[in-house]
Amino acid sequence: MTVTQSLQASERAFAVGGPILELESISLRFGGVHALTNISFNVLEHEVRAIIGPNGAGKSSMLNVINGIYQPQEGSITFAGQRLAGMTPTKAAHLGFSRTFQNIALYRGMSVLDNIMAGCTLQTRASFLEVALQLPRARREETEQREAAEEIIEFLQIEHIRKTQVSRLPYGLQKRVELGRALAARPKILLLDEPMAGMNIEEKQDMCRFILDVNDHYGTTVVLIEHDMGVVMDLSDRVVVLDYGKKIGDGTPDEVRSNQDVIDAYLGVAH
Amino acid sequence: MIDFAFFLEVLVGGLLAGTMYALVALGFVLIYKASGVFNFAQGAMVFFAVLSFVGFMELGLPFWAALPVTVALMVVVGMATERFVLRPLVNQNENTLLMATIGLAFVIEGVAQLAWGVDVRRLDLGIKDEPIGWLFDNTGVLVSQLDITAGVVAGVMVAALALLFSRTKVGRGLRAVADDHAAALSIGIPLKHIWMLVWATAGVVALVAGMLWGARSGVQFALIGVALKALPVLIIGGFTSVPGVIVAGLIVGAIEKIAEVYVGPMFGGGIEGWAPYMLAVLFLLYRAEGLFGEKIIRRV
Amino acid sequence: MLYREAGQFRTSYVQDSQLFPLWQDRLGMAVLLVIGVAIVPFTASDYWLTAILIPWLVLSLVAIGQNILMGYAGQLSLGSAGFMAVGAFACYNLILRVDGIPFVVAVLLSGVCAALVGIVFGLPSLRIRGLYLAVATLAAQFFIVWALDKFPWFKNYDVAGVITAQQIVIFGHPFVTPREKYWVVFIIVAALALAAKNMARGSTGRAWMAVRDMDVAAEAMGLSLLRTKLQAFAISSFYCGVGGALFAFAYLQTVEPSAFNIDLSFRILFMIIIGGIGTILGSFLGAGFILLMPVFLNVFFHSVFGKAVDSTFTSALEQVIFGAMIIVFLIFEPLGMARLWQLTKERLRLWPFRH
Numbered sequence: 001m002t003v004t005q006s007l008q009a010s011e012r013a014f015a016v017g018g019p020i021l022e023l024e025s026i027s028l029r030f031g032g033v034h035a036l037t038n039i040s041f042n043v044l045e046h047e048v049r050a051i052i053g054p055n056g057a058g059k060s061s062m063l064n065v066i067n068g069i070y071q072p073q074e075g076s077i078t079f080a081g082q083r084l085a086g087m088t089p090t091k092a093a094h095l096g097f098s099r100t101f102q103n104i105a106l107y108r109g110m111s112v113l114d115n116i117m118a119g120c121t122l123q124t125r126a127s128f129l130e131v132a133l134q135l136p137r138a139r140r141e142e143t144e145q146r147e148a149a150e151e152i153i154e155f156l157q158i159e160h161i162r163k164t165q166v167s168r169l170p171y172g173l174q175k176r177v178e179l180g181r182a183l184a185a186r187p188k189i190l191l192l193d194e195p196m197a198g199m200n201i202e203e204k205q206d207m208c209r210f211i212l213d214v215n216d217h218y219g220t221t222v223v224l225i226e227h228d229m230g231v232v233m234d235l236s237d238r239v240v241v242l243d244y245g246k247k248i249g250d251g252t253p254d255e256v257r258s259n260q261d262v263i264d265a266y267l268g269v270a271h
Numbered sequence: 272m273i274d275f276a277f278f279l280e281v282l283v284g285g286l287l288a289g290t291m292y293a294l295v296a297l298g299f300v301l302i303y304k305a306s307g308v309f310n311f312a313q314g315a316m317v318f319f320a321v322l323s324f325v326g327f328m329e330l331g332l333p334f335w336a337a338l339p340v341t342v343a344l345m346v347v348v349g350m351a352t353e354r355f356v357l358r359p360l361v362n363q364n365e366n367t368l369l370m371a372t373i374g375l376a377f378v379i380e381g382v383a384q385l386a387w388g389v390d391v392r393r394l395d396l397g398i399k400d401e402p403i404g405w406l407f408d409n410t411g412v413l414v415s416q417l418d419i420t421a422g423v424v425a426g427v428m429v430a431a432l433a434l435l436f437s438r439t440k441v442g443r444g445l446r447a448v449a450d451d452h453a454a455a456l457s458i459g460i461p462l463k464h465i466w467m468l469v470w471a472t473a474g475v476v477a478l479v480a481g482m483l484w485g486a487r488s489g490v491q492f493a494l495i496g497v498a499l500k501a502l503p504v505l506i507i508g509g510f511t512s513v514p515g516v517i518v519a520g521l522i523v524g525a526i527e528k529i530a531e532v533y534v535g536p537m538f539g540g541g542i543e544g545w546a547p548y549m550l551a552v553l554f555l556l557y558r559a560e561g562l563f564g565e566k567i568i569r570r571v
Numbered sequence: 572m573l574y575r576e577a578g579q580f581r582t583s584y585v586q587d588s589q590l591f592p593l594w595q596d597r598l599g600m601a602v603l604l605v606i607g608v609a610i611v612p613f614t615a616s617d618y619w620l621t622a623i624l625i626p627w628l629v630l631s632l633v634a635i636g637q638n639i640l641m642g643y644a645g646q647l648s649l650g651s652a653g654f655m656a657v658g659a660f661a662c663y664n665l666i667l668r669v670d671g672i673p674f675v676v677a678v679l680l681s682g683v684c685a686a687l688v689g690i691v692f693g694l695p696s697l698r699i700r701g702l703y704l705a706v707a708t709l710a711a712q713f714f715i716v717w718a719l720d721k722f723p724w725f726k727n728y729d730v731a732g733v734i735t736a737q738q739i740v741i742f743g744h745p746f747v748t749p750r751e752k753y754w755v756v757f758i759i760v761a762a763l764a765l766a767a768k769n770m771a772r773g774s775t776g777r778a779w780m781a782v783r784d785m786d787v788a789a790e791a792m793g794l795s796l797l798r799t800k801l802q803a804f805a806i807s808s809f810y811c812g813v814g815g816a817l818f819a820f821a822y823l824q825t826v827e828p829s830a831f832n833i834d835l836s837f838r839i840l841f842m843i844i845i846g847g848i849g850t851i852l853g854s855f856l857g858a859g860f861i862l863l864m865p866v867f868l869n870v871f872f873h874s875v876f877g878k879a880v881d882s883t884f885t886s887a888l889e890q891v892i893f894g895a896m897i898i899v900f901l902i903f904e905p906l907g908m909a910r911l912w913q914l915t916k917e918r919l920r921l922w923p924f925r926h
Contacts, residue, residue, distance in 0.1 A: 105785045105788035109780055110784070118792070122793040375898060377893055377897070380890055381890030385884065542717070555707060
């Protein structure tokens with residue numbers, strides 16, 4: 001029984017609902033390289049969905065397709081029942097997607113606080129002129145965004161580094177800040193690309209707790225790529241397994257764990 | 272009815288002027304291919320090279336002694352640049368390096384003037400900037416001997432350098448270094464020697480380009496403006512392609528001359544100052560890597 | 572000991588996001604402003620006002636524009652002088668053709684004209700970056716100066732080619748003496764510098780820096796790269812345009828394209844590199860340094876060598892020094908003099924203690 005399953009209906013504030021994101025027959029090629037072949041799966045509202053697979057399986061590419069950074073040659077994305085003509089990163093953001101990146105894409109020249117406040121872009125209505133002249137709406141928004149950012153900072157326990165420039169932070173803290181920035185956008189769906197890479201046990205436990213809290217507290221749907229099997233089994237409701245760009249498993253962690261194809265892929269059986 | 276002979280003359284003149292641009296641009300490509308750095312100071316180096324050459328001759332050195340002395344001087348300049356400008360900035364982003372080379376350009380220009388003064392010098396290479404007699408007699412087209420010489424020299428240098436980069440071990444080492452300094456070091460490529468070689472070659476190229484330009488229009492400060500012309504050549508040809516430089520140089524030279532002669536009068540002249548740049552911008556919008564450059568892919 | 576934060580508590584976010592949270596800074600700024608407005612105009616000589624202070628303020632404004640584009644938004648640009656030229660000529664033409672237009676309005680509108688031109692030449696930034704963008708801005712620089720020179724309409728068909736800038740007249744009162752011109756410039760520059768600081772610290776600045784540092788992530792967060800980049804070009808060109816108008820009307824007294832050549836663009840670039848890229852303070856420090864160096868060299872040679880030195884010699888020396896300082900700063904303190912000042916302030920907080 002996973003941690004989340006054990007937080008069953010009575011404790012879980014947001015029960016898992018219907019499909020919020022559906023991917024059908026996604027194929028992505030870079031010249032001769034087939035990054036993704038005919039991938040189909042869905043993501044249910046309020047769930048925690050993991051994408052796993054050996055290195056080079058196409059997991060990041062999958063996330064990039066969902067997010068609109070890559071355009072698949074075939075296939076379609078359906079969000080909240082609406083089939084989308086095409087996805088771009090900006091469109092994804094407006095639809096309620098927010099994400100972190102595998103190689104940490106923080107704004108290196110800014111402080112932690114500024115980075116997280118920058119995540120509130122979509123909620124900024126004031127024009128540059130209002131900001132320049134410090135008109136009331138701009139000032140109000142600045143304070144609101146500061147409050148929102150401080151809430152996230154408190155949640156992630158990074159108050160002590162809020163004014164530090166992010167490029168000076170250790171890797172683990174940078175990842176946490178990146179999560180904070182993604183949260184600032186108040187997303188419906190959070191896409192996390194290896195949020196725990198390079199962390200030690202304590203840091204991983206902290207991150208797990210944060211992700212679960214976000215899912216529990218705000219009902220944010222989470223799609224995450226992760227290598228640590230223990231984390232995946234504990235954290236997720238359902239899992240998608242990719243290998244060489246193809247889907248080889250899809251189901252609850254227990255189902256996937258006993259799937260022979262998945263075992264073969266990870267143990268390196270020739271295929 | 273366009274006078275065909277005149278058009279040919281304009282075209283050929285443009286093409287040959289283009290080869291001179293290509294020579295200047297060649298120095299840029301060399302440094303870029305070998306160290307990944309765009310050396311904004313290349314134009315200043317061209318100027319400094321030929322000015323020093325003429326200066327040494329004025330001090331009494333004969334032509335064939337001044338030549339190696341100047342080459343040695345350029346090598347020293349190159350090595351000093353590598354040691355004091357590039358090496359301290361070795362892992363910085365490209366914008367920082369670009370600005371450092373802009374600073375370097377100013378330093379070299381200033382030093383050139385401090386050392387040799389501001390007077391315009393004449394340079395006599397023994398090749399006259401006069402039309403080739405038999406060509407004019409037979410076809411009515413005026414083409415200067417100097418231009419033809421420049422074209423031949425440029426062609427030879429481009430061919431030699433292209434071969435160097437693609438066929439020799441040294442060339443491969445240079446390309447490795449340009450791609451990734453740290454990786455090249457880790458497989459034992461002697462970075463310092465490679466860079467010495469590259470800057471020396473660039474210095475020689477700069478000297479040759481400077482000599483040809485100087486013979487044609489006198490050794491003067493305006494020469495540095497020529498280097499700014501090399502930028503469109505590099506963009507159109509692609510920063511990493513040696514043969515591309517020649518093709519692009521020809522294109523820029525031709526377009527510039529044709530624009531000046533045929534389109535310019537409609538606007539009162541002077542459009543050759545910006546026409547190549549506009550062309551370059553168009554290229555940037557549709558084919559940023561130029562005609563022959565390598566495509567740059569960004570990974571997320 | 573004097574410059575201490577201890578005891579100064581900010582109890583609300585509004586307080587914490589003040590421009591000068593420490594009272595010492597507020598006092599310092601107020602003193603500076605009082606000196607600038609009330610003391611300097613009456614104590615400085617005419618030479619100092621016209622040859623040093625006015626150009627310093629004007630070029631600082633242009634440097635702020637350049638900083639917005641290069642420092643905050645990360646778009647490499649070598650065309651600032653071109654946008655200055657647009658501002659200067661727009662101002663001239665507005666005052667010439669629109670009867671009774673107030674000077675300040677004309678100046679602001681010139682900025683808007685420059686902003687529009689800036690947007691056009693900023694369009695390539697959507698596809699290209701770094702050196703390539705610099706080349707596109709060079710194209711803008713050459714083209715603008717050529718166009719302003721070639722089409723006689725801009726110069727009102729003046730045959731001589733060098734136009735005299737009109738008098739500055741505000742509310743019917745002409746501002747002709749150095750002191751009066753200084754006031755006009757000081758007030759305009761101070762106001763626009765404050766506006767720039769507000770933008771840089773607010774959501775606008777964060778958007779620019781996001782695009783500068785990680786445009787893929789910025790897009791994924793919902794930022795429109797198109798809007799943000801063009802906005803940076805527009806605002807930056809606005810500042811350059813206003814600076815150009817002031818440059819022509821309060822400093823040079825003439826309006827000619829050749830005053831806005833590529834050399835000036837390079838100088839402005841140097842100002843922000845030496846002064847501190849991505850800071851408003853740096854714009855002022857850098858402009859001051861670049862302006863004062865020639866004066867300093869002259870004085871130096873006068874006093875050390877007794878006689879006046881050949882101007883070509885000093886200008887060549889100037890070039891070497893500027894170029895060398897660029898390299899030195901990029902190697903040792905890429906954040907420029909503004910950062911050195913910041914480090915000094917931090918030392919001051921602890922003084923007289925070491926740590």
